[in-house]
Amino acid sequence: MPLKFVVMSDLHLTAGPVSPPEVDVHARLSQALDAIARNHGDADFVICAGDLADQGEPTAYAALRTAVADLHCPVHFMVGNHDARGPFLDCFGGAHADENGHIQTVIRAGGQHVILLDTLDPGEDSGALNHGRLDWLARQLAAAGSAPVILIMHHPPNPMHTSVDRIGLRDAACFRRALDGGAQIRQIIAGHVHLTSTALWHGIPCATIAGSTFSMELGVASRRDPLRRVEGPGQFAVVYSDADQTLVHFENFFDNHPHLPGEIV
Numbered sequence: 001m002p003l004k005f006v007v008m009s010d011l012h013l014t015a016g017p018v019s020p021p022e023v024d025v026h027a028r029l030s031q032a033l034d035a036i037a038r039n040h041g042d043a044d045f046v047i048c049a050g051d052l053a054d055q056g057e058p059t060a061y062a063a064l065r066t067a068v069a070d071l072h073c074p075v076h077f078m079v080g081n082h083d084a085r086g087p088f089l090d091c092f093g094g095a096h097a098d099e100n101g102h103i104q105t106v107i108r109a110g111g112q113h114v115i116l117l118d119t120l121d122p123g124e125d126s127g128a129l130n131h132g133r134l135d136w137l138a139r140q141l142a143a144a145g146s147a148p149v150i151l152i153m154h155h156p157p158n159p160m161h162t163s164v165d166r167i168g169l170r171d172a173a174c175f176r177r178a179l180d181g182g183a184q185i186r187q188i189i190a191g192h193v194h195l196t197s198t199a200l201w202h203g204i205p206c207a208t209i210a211g212s213t214f215s216m217e218l219g220v221a222s223r224r225d226p227l228r229r230v231e232g233p234g235q236f237a238v239v240y241s242d243a244d245q246t247l248v249h250f251e252n253f254f255d256n257h258p259h260l261p262g263e264i265v
Contacts, residue, residue, distance in 0.1 A: 009191025
């Protein structure tokens with residue numbers, strides 16, 4: 001059986017309820033978890049890939065901890081530019097941090113290494129892998145040897161050719177060089193940009209997911225133009241990975257498209 005896991009991103013949980021016309025982020029989280037329980041009860045684990053809280057609020061992290069408590073499989077957490085490591089660790093515990101206090105780890109399952117990278121640079125919307133994080137990554141890649149590697153990070157390393165590039169991963173070139181050591185990098189999955197995309201970046205497959213809350217219009221006409229938000233879809237990734245392939249599905253657990261009559265077998 002292939003390794004199967006779900007990647008959620010951009011929950012943006014708030015300290016309290018939100019007011020219309022904003023998305024009810026807590027309801028969206030419930031919808032996502034219901035869809036995972038209903039459709040993916042065989043998933044080995046779930047990853048929440050950053051922007052867990054909208055402003056790093058302790059009560060938002062507490063709400064997240066309560067919401068995932070009854071999920072059927074382990075849940076692994078990462079941080080994004082909207083998060084705050086201190087309140088996160090106060091809620092979820094120091095075991096989620098590495099020796100330098102970064103929220104990153106390696107999941108070893110199914111003969112594969114799923115590496116969760118911390119790209120948070122406090123006070124910045126853009127991401128970074130400084131302060132020992134690239135050294136940590138190099139050690140994990142060396143430890144993986146010839147095993148397949150899947151990298152999960154909040155900020156995508158590849159250019160999106162929209163205005164979101166101004167808040168991308170600043171040291172992407174250094175990150176790319178860190179991947180040149182011969183590890184079998186199967187896939188990079190990121191959030192942050194609230195867009196669904198796939199790319200082949202320096203020979204490495206990359207994908208971004210729209211996330212659980214609002215999505216962004218593509219807006220490629222000018223990289224300086226502001227992007228408009230739309231209410232959905234609410235989306236997570238479902239990953240299947242075995243010796244032969246790594247497959248990423250983009251599942252919309254919420255959208256406003258009506259179901260057509262009849263069924264296709």
